[in-house]
Amino acid sequence: MKKFKELWQKYKQFILFCIVGASNTIVALVVNWIMLKIFGLAGLNVVIAGASLSAAISSVIGDIAGAINSYILNSKFVFDERNKHTGVKFIIAFLIYVALSALFVMLLNALGIPEEYCKLIATPVLIVENYLINKFWVFKK
Numbered sequence: 001m002k003k004f005k006e007l008w009q010k011y012k013q014f015i016l017f018c019i020v021g022a023s024n025t026i027v028a029l030v031v032n033w034i035m036l037k038i039f040g041l042a043g044l045n046v047v048i049a050g051a052s053l054s055a056a057i058s059s060v061i062g063d064i065a066g067a068i069n070s071y072i073l074n075s076k077f078v079f080d081e082r083n084k085h086t087g088v089k090f091i092i093a094f095l096i097y098v099a100l101s102a103l104f105v106m107l108l109n110a111l112g113i114p115e116e117y118c119k120l121i122a123t124p125v126l127i128v129e130n131y132l133i134n135k136f137w138v139f140k141k
Contacts, residue, residue, distance in 0.1 A: 020073040024066040032062030055115035056102040079139035089138040
């Protein structure tokens with residue numbers, strides 16, 4: 001039990017970041033899926049240059065929902081850091097993430113991957129980018 005407590009203390013921040021990240025991913029994917037279904041039901045599935053614009057828009061809306069969850073949970077439970085600069089940095093990092101995510105989703109869709117799977121494929125790649133920018137820039141003390 002003592003060894004477990006030592007490991008917990010050593011890796012607590014990373015473990016909590018992963019838990020928060022999982023919840024962000026779930027929130028983003030669920031909202032993304034709901035938006036895809038809403039766009040589909042409303043007949044708003046616009047295709048430009050072989051890529052679904054509704055897939056990219058759904059991805060962005062899902063990412064916004066995940067980012068709100070991320071900022072609240074990371075600043076309160078993971079990094080214990082919320083100051084005037086953290087919020088601005090978080091928004092900048094989020095905008096970079098959203099742009100990369102939308103581009104990646106559109107690229108995957110243009111390559112013939114069904115829009116329902118594009119976000120699932122893009123997410124693991126973008127998790128690495130998101131972790132690094134949050135750890136070393138947004139919430140850096």
